Amino acid sequence: MEPSRAPDCHGGPLARQLVAPLLRREAVGSTHHVLTFELDRPLEAEPGQFAMVRGAAWGSSPFLPRPMSLLEAGKTPSILVKVVGEGTRRLATASPGELFTFHAPLGRGWSPCPADRTPVLVAGGVGVCPLLFLARSLASLGREPIALYGGRTACELPLDGALGRVAELRIATEDGSSGETGLVTRLLEQVLRDTNGRVKAFVCGPRRMMAAVAGMCRDAGALCEVSLEAVMGCGFGACLGCAVPRAGGGYLYACSQGPCVDGFAVDWGR
């Protein structure tokens, strides 16, 4: 049967779940790993979309697949993994050839940046993934994004080099081990001032950081899009597990209405 599209499904390429071997795993610093998979046919995906990834031999535990932002699409898509628990630990110790279920592309990617707005990418830690993909895409369109990248310390800025190649990169660390000392919002403050708010911020990082950035953008008249963070069950709208409080009441679903949503559509207070 030719797969048909659910009526309220967003546009973009249809998701497939397939079994794919790990092609290679590269350590990035001590706690991050880039995993590259080998697909049978190229994955079409937009920056900001994600994959649900799971070891084919995990058995019944860990049970659920793990949402991971796509770093790039194509025949050998990759993800960046930060070890925080059992699932990411297993990803970070996988050997080439190990089989994974790879379910992608999922969710809504970033929406376009209006021509009259400078794209400003605001990244925290592994939040860099969907933004690196976006930066590459913007660069290929001839746009010149500014990237603001923050973390506690220099080790928490994976892929900063790659980001610097496709964007004008500014860094902030809390301990001052790289770039400016302080939070990434300090960098944003300056950009908003310099540009008089004529920017669109694309934001992915810890919730508190995204909340702060959204607030600053609102005040400055800037546009703001964020990539939502939520524990996910299915990744495609079936479980209603990935709720995020919506401005005005009710919930947004990170996997089907996001992960990329208007930063002002989120109720950051609840």
Added chain:
Amino acid sequence: MEPSRAPDCHGGPLARQLVAPLLRREAVGSTHHVLTFELDRPLEAEPGQFAMVRGAAWGSSPFLPRPMSLLEAGKTPSILVKVVGEGTRRLATASPGELFTFHAPLGRGWSPCPADRTPVLVAGGVGVCPLLFLARSLASLGREPIALYGGRTACELPLDGALGRVAELRIATEDGSSGETGLVTRLLEQVLRDTNGRVKAFVCGPRRMMAAVAGMCRDAGALCEVSLEAVMGCGFGACLGCAVPRAGGGYLYACSQGPCVDGFAVDWGR
């Protein structure tokens, strides 16, 4: 603290559980694998003893370790694995370097063969493991064991070559693809006749085979020792899961009173 021995614990070396990497895995035919582990100090073990083996990264499922007869002791002990379910499948796909918990030596090994009895090893399928270890040990003592080895087909006779080097090997297969056509009991019949029953049979294989062999030995006045088969929880007497009906009522515990027990001590009918 110096480990002390439980009061009703049998003699022999004390068991240790340690984490050991897989040194190598060799396929033996299409469904069997010999796994060799690398210990920090040599394992002392007797033929017939076993190990509880489990992947250190298995998490909570499969939950229990798997009992596996020792093929040999020393600094690089090995086991022979036949794939029957999830645990053995994982063992059979492990890569060198993967860490395992290795809990050994456990249980009671084979008891000595009286000087006036010919040792006759009766093996079915993976039952060959504790018998190959025994055959090597007997051979090193200058005894000349006879080994009777049976299976449905030639592929189900792993390690027949190794066994043939340390024992006088006779084979029976149900489909006649190797050795005599028929059951291993046919071979035993002849040995019992030729020796007038002056043998001690050491038996490890499917329950039905062990029951038949025990019956034949009893009739012929031969001694008979079997290696019990049971689903095990702990492997060292703590769960009482590995019960096997005892002649005269009650149960034997395969892990602590066995696995090697007098074949006439088992109630094969219940």
Added chain:
Amino acid sequence: MACDPRVTLGPLVLRNPVLTASGTFGYGLEFEPYFDVASLGGICTKGLSLLPRVGNPPPRLCETASGMLNAIGLANVGVDAFCADKLPHLRARGITVIANLFATSVEDFAALARRLESEEGIAALEVNISCPNVDKGGIAFGVDPVMAATVTAAVKKASRRPVWIKLSPEAGRIAEIACACEEAGADALCAINTIRGLAVDPETWEPRLANRTGGLSGPAIKPIALRMVWEVARAVKIPVVGIGGIASADDAIEFLLVGASAVQVGSASFRDPCAPREVLEGMLRYGERRGMNLRDLVGKARL
């Protein structure tokens, strides 16, 4: 050899015994990219209530050993939006739809059933008297035989459709509730819903779910579910639908063997959206290998 996959659930003949469990399969349409949903025995919709419900605050999910806890709180679009936006598509695709109903009073359960009377393309009603994640209704009906019977009778009266009652694993004696529902006219019984559990973050001391407790599902609960389905199937004459941790054809066959006439695949669809199809295909292979119709496996365990 031939294997007839069809099963009979009281007045209903299903294409095959593989359904999807409510709340784990969205409204069915989410799975269209993955396989032909109409090839299944049927789908149970997300729990429908008279009015839309936004559900519980997040976090709503957490993972546990071989399973997961959820406290979705019966978020749903409401029965009207379901009939307007979802049902026509399901009907057009030839999908067998079981409408899963949730209410906080006997009257509302009956009203829901009546509301659906005029809609075409609903094969049966599955009445959820066992949701552990809402303050009112749900499980309160499911642990008391009198309440369970009252709801059953009210829905039966309000609808000409087959009425399935979804039982709670938290009744001390599930067979007692099952018998009460049978007597009150239920056409089939579904067992089990999730089992209430709790998880706490040892670092923050916060519960991992905003609702504190949530329902445990997945392979972890399969042995408990299988035991309960066996208890229910032995106690009643009406058909039983088995649910709980089913992730493979072997799992599903275990449920048939202990007396279930059909099964529902739940959380396994999160791990693999094609899980229901794979369960079905594996069951067909099993039936063909043995030259048996799937319905002939029902109750065959040597128990």
Added chain:
Amino acid sequence: MACDPRVTLGPLVLRNPVLTASGTFGYGLEFEPYFDVASLGGICTKGLSLLPRVGNPPPRLCETASGMLNAIGLANVGVDAFCADKLPHLRARGITVIANLFATSVEDFAALARRLESEEGIAALEVNISCPNVDKGGIAFGVDPVMAATVTAAVKKASRRPVWIKLSPEAGRIAEIACACEEAGADALCAINTIRGLAVDPETWEPRLANRTGGLSGPAIKPIALRMVWEVARAVKIPVVGIGGIASADDAIEFLLVGASAVQVGSASFRDPCAPREVLEGMLRYGERRGMNLRDLVGKARL
């Protein structure tokens, strides 16, 4: 920073809150090669009955997702042999012993308690009114508040020792049973015992256990156990001992946070005989890192 590991369970002060669960630690001596058992808070013996019991026919165990089913059937050497052959060794080694008791009548429970009165080296009695694997006794007492209270009162009367009642997860409302036992004089409550489950071999159609059903234990049940321990701890004033799927220090800390004063490590000891010691060491590190005494974690979850 300093961390005092001691905990108080009613009249009893334990070295630390890590005990071993009955039936999963033999008579304690089996673990001597692995670590110093006396360093634990205590061990609960295999269930002791007045007369020796041979237990159920095999198979007695089967593995399930993140857990296992067992139907040992309370095989044990009997109370006399325990006192003669095991207890002197346990005493000599300084191991804190909790004697787990099983009987099929109130009188026999009392007789067991009396039998142990003259023995030294028993810190408390743990009364198993929740074994799912025997025909008579066990769970029947555990699902009925009146029966539970009767057993509690009888054992209390027969013994000067602290009496712990081990609760069944299969009572519809576990808190109700808990309160009944508290009123009847129990010194502490232990929760939970295993949950009855079933597994069938899809090829042979035989149950995987000769006893048909068995008790589910292991990480699979942890979320259910944690919820029940929370419910019990909220309902009573006496201390609660948490049991169910504990395999790591984090697991144990979760149980303390929801209100358990101590924990028991069960099936995890099969996977790793040193599990109880590792749970304890991890808890000590946790306490030291936070500069807290372990008893100060009890009930601290933000629930």
